[in-house]
Amino acid sequence: xxxxxxxxxxxxxxxxxGFTASSVVDxxxxxxxxxxxxxxxxxxxxxxxxNSQVIHATVHKKDFEExxxxxxxxxxxxTLRAHLRKELKDMVVDMEKPWLVAGDFNDYSSQHExxxxxxx
Numbered sequence: 001x002x003x004x005x006x007x008x009x010x011x012x013x014x015x016x017x018g019f020t021a022s023s024v025v026d027x028x029x030x031x032x033x034x035x036x037x038x039x040x041x042x043x044x045x046x047x048x049x050x051n052s053q054v055i056h057a058t059v060h061k062k063d064f065e066e067x068x069x070x071x072x073x074x075x076x077x078x079t080l081r082a083h084l085r086k087e088l089k090d091m092v093v094d095m096e097k098p099w100l101v102a103g104d105f106n107d108y109s110s111q112h113e114x115x116x117x118x119x120x
Contacts, residue, residue, distance in 0.1 A: 023047040023055050025073075034073045034103070045069075053084045058097070065098065072103030081106060 011022070019037040023045070034055050038045050042061065049056040053074055060066045070088065074081045088101060 021045070023050060023057060025050060025052060025055060034071050036069070036071055053080065054087070054103075056091070067098040067100065068095065070099065070101040070103075072101060072105060074104060074106040076106045 014022070014037050018039045018041075021038050021040045023036040025034040036045065036047070036055055036057060044060045045057045046060075047055060047057045053072060055069075055071045057069050057071075058066060059069050070091075072084070074084050092099070
């Protein structure tokens with residue numbers, strides 16, 4: 001999930017719900033946060049890559065096929081976003097398991113989808 005708060009502000013809440021493990025990219029100035037939280041009694045998640053735009057993890061649950069999850073919060077900076085796309089394209093070449101790429105790609109199809117907020 002994308003977030004704008006540091007994980008340590010919410011970790012006790014999630015632990016009480018049974019989500020006892022996490023892979024986290026904390027936001028910087030309320031931007032770019034990504035969390036993968038999980039209940040280790042239900043699923044095994046092995047994180048392989050964590051950077052400011054993506055967390056890659058292999059997900060395994062008993063009696064189910066193992067698969068790969070890429071959780072994305074792409075930079076609004078077009079140059080950094082292009083780097084993420086290249087990283088994902090390079091990964092798919094060697095991908096042998098089912099792969100889900102999900103999140104916020106900070107991309108839009110037309111100017112009408114774009115919003116800007118001015119701070120006063």
